[in-house]
Amino acid sequence: MKKSRILWLVPLVFLSFVLAGQKTETVKRGWLGVFSNNLSQPMLIALNIDNGVLVSEVIDSSPADQAGLASGDVILELDGEQITDGSDLRYVVRKRPGKKINMLIRRRGKPKRMHVTLGAREPGGWWQEGRWPQISGETYRAAQKAFRRIGSKVEKYVMPLDSLRKELDELKQELNELKQKVREGTKGK
Known part of the structure; x- marks a missing residue:
C-alpha cells in the first residue's frame, strides 16, 4: 500500500479505536x-x-x-x-x-x-x-490537540474520492490482466 494511502487513514483509524473502546x-x-x-x-x-x-x-x-x-x-x-x-x-x-x-x-x-x-x-x-x-474529557482534548497539530499536514495526503476510484479501477484492471496471464500460463503446460 502506498504511503499516501496509509497516512490519510491514520486519523480515521485513531478515532475509530477511541470510539470503539468507549x-x-x-x-x-x-x-x-x-x-x-x-x-x-x-x-x-x-x-x-x-x-x-x-x-x-x-x-x-x-x-x-x-x-x-x-x-x-x-x-x-x-x-x-x-x-x-x-x-x-x-x-x-x-x-x-x-x-x-x-x-x-x-x-x-x-x-x-x-x-x-x-x-x-x-x-x-x-x-x-x-x-x-x-469519551473522557482528557481523551477528547488529547485527540482534538492531535488533530489540530496534524490538520494541515493531513490535507496533502487526502486524495479526492475520484482519484481513489480511478486508482482502484486501474488496480482492478491490472489484477484482471495478471489473472489472464496466469490462466494462459497454466493452459500451456
Whole structure:
C-alpha cells in the first residue's frame, strides 16, 4: 500500500479505536441552532476583537432564533466562557441542554448581552438520538490537540474520492490482466 494511502487513514483509524473502546449511553446534548464560521486573524483584527465565531445562519424556531440572534452576529462568550472557534461553541453548548445561559455577542460593531435557553438535539440519526460515545474529557482534548497539530499536514495526503476510484479501477484492471496471464500460463503446460 502506498504511503499516501496509509497516512490519510491514520486519523480515521485513531478515532475509530477511541470510539470503539468507549461505552455508549443515552445523553442529551445542548442545541443552539446556528451555523457558524471561524474568524481568520485578519477578520479578528478588522473587527477589533480577540476572539469570536461568526454566525452565518440562524435556524428558524431554534433557541438562537427565539433569543434574537441574527446572521452576522459574532459570538464572543457563552456562559462566561470565551469562544475562539466552532469547537469551543459546540463544547459549551452541548453540555448545557435546557439551561438558560448568558451570551456576549458583537452586533454591528457593538457588544450586546443576551440570554438564551438552549434546546436539546432532536432525535434522528444515531448522533442525534443521544447515543454518544462517552469519551473522557482528557481523551477528547488529547485527540482534538492531535488533530489540530496534524490538520494541515493531513490535507496533502487526502486524495479526492475520484482519484481513489480511478486508482482502484486501474488496480482492478491490472489484477484482471495478471489473472489472464496466469490462466494462459497454466493452459500451456
